[in-house]
Amino acid sequence: MDRENPATEESLEPVETDDADDVEAALALADEVYPSWSERRLEERRQLLADAADVLRENEEEYAQLMTREMGKPITGARSEVEKCAWVCEHYAEYAETYLADDVHQSSPEAKALTSYEPLGPILAVMPWNYPLWQVFRFAAPNLVAGNVGLLKHASNVPGTAEIIEEVFLEAGFPEGAFQSLIVGSDAIEGVIEDERVRGVTLTGSEPAGRAVAETAGRELKPSVLELGGSDPFVVLDDADVETAAEVGVQARTLNSGQSCIAAKRFIVHDAVYDEFVDAFVEEMEALTVGDPSEEDTDVGPQAREDLMKDVHEQVQDTLDAGATLETGGEPLDGEGYYYPPTVVTDIPRDATMATDEVFGPAAAVFRVESEEEAIGLANDSSYGLGGSVWTEDLDRGERVARRVESGCVFVNELTKSDPRIPFGGVKNSGYGRELSEHGMKEFLNEKTIWVQSASDQ
Known part of the structure; x- marks a missing residue:
């Protein structure tokens, strides 16, 4: 993919794109890794997410400068974005156990009824260039710690950022395939959503892109979350x-x-x-x-x-x-x-x-x-x-x-902002579903009802 520094109009070194074989290999790896990743103890996944926060802070200046070169973000804001990504990792590392705890419901005296929150599998994220690190981490942190695996299709003008996000998780100790970046154009997305190994999709972007993704996801009966901008x-x-x-x-x-x-x-x-x-x-x-x-x-x-x-x-x-x-x-x-x-x-x-x-x-x-x-x-x-x-x-x-x-x-009496502690999302043409907090974490989980009846009361 070609890149350009918008502050100088100078070309940056291109990033090699993935072809159809690369995409297939990524999907196969995600499918292969998911069972073992989802079965790992929650405490281990929480610790890896906390380690990812450390990696982000250790490399803050490198990541900030990359965003500034690729999409022109003022450097002070870029540094703040890296720190916010570390915060969202730490938030879910701390609160995942609480967010994922079973909900106990009323039932008959001889039974126990609960809701268990269980991962679905590989989830695709289609993300924009304006907050190229934060938009991804607010998806990745809750989904990875919950046991899903992530696939990222990032905007075509920030492929370098897409690559370093995958590197963050690998450096933190996540298994290869738990999070992968697909360096592909938009024309490849419909096929990825349709693939039976992909279990859900989230998009932040334009209204036309959101409608296209929602149409494909709906046809495939896969859950989707859309954040489509606002006025x-x-x-x-x-x-x-x-x-x-x-x-x-x-x-x-x-x-x-x-x-x-x-x-x-x-x-x-x-x-x-x-x-x-x-x-x-x-x-x-x-x-x-x-x-x-x-x-x-x-x-x-x-x-x-x-x-x-x-x-x-x-x-x-x-x-x-x-x-x-x-x-x-x-x-x-x-x-x-x-x-x-x-x-x-x-x-x-x-x-x-x-x-x-x-x-x-x-x-x-x-x-x-x-x-x-x-x-x-x-x-x-x-x-x-x-x-x-x-x-x-x-x-x-x-x-x-x-x-x-x-x-x-x-x-x-405050500007509108996203925060890991509170749900984020829109209504009308701004999309549907929620990100962040407990609400966002559960968008791509199976809310499974379990009823346990005493055998002696049958």
Whole structure:
């Protein structure tokens, strides 16, 4: 696979792709390793996962720099991503025994009824480039410790990261075949899902890709989990701490150079604080440092590919052509690299592109509303439902509004984020199923009911 550094437009050394024979060998190995891996004592699997956390920390700088070269992630964010992957490994190493414990149910006096949580087999993960380490580890950690084995089809612009993820598990002591990366294009995925040795599939990516994977998985009667992006609302009510909301809002929009499915994308601001918020928000956006992602003080790096930068610019221009107002940014930066500046657009028609589509870059759409009720209505006026954020000094009010936002998660006075301790996923066109926490761990387990009746009571 060809690779390119998006900060410099320089070609990186290509990574050799796997052919059909390589894929078959990987599937055969996964099928061969699964029985012995699933039968290993849970304590052994937990220890190996804790060892994987150690490997990640020992090689943090190497892995961070690789992500920065392959997809342009600012180096400080890349280091944080490696640490977060170590955290998810440690979390499941610590809590797997609790999460996998049998559930005991009511039954007749002469019997015992329980649910046992048992692995299914090889699980395929189709993962994106924007968080190339974290997206994979939040799948791999719970599934491996539960006894499944993993197969990864990573995005085609981060094949080097795909390779080092497999190396992390091997270095930690996992058996060969417990986790494998398939360096293949998207055209190979349908056949892998259809293979009888693969027992489930999870995808994080675009809506069209999710629909294609879901169709194949459904036809094969295999469980699937889909996380398909979002257009998250960031609701600022009339009693919000405006200064803090603006400061955190900038971070929520530009984290990972704006390339995040749970980034704040639609800023819905009450009229009473609208002008104050916009002024503070624009000032904070303009203060960000855009530049070389390998530099420590860079806030916003390049977009991961040239076509992605062009997509963001087209969305901004379409919205301006529809009558919106440009407050700052709005033009790709001159010079090498695929840089798009922090951008703020206001006065947006409700049917304009930035109001209806997901904008996967550092461009914010700001809307003025007259009431709490209108804010909730606009927040829910989207085909997506991944995350959301509500800002108010009244915590009871914040929780009440959060309950009415149609999404998989809502944070009050905080930016939306994923966390190993809480379930993550969306509704509507943002997909279905959950990752992380106990809920995510059980998506690819057989929830087996066992009824034990006393023989003397037959």
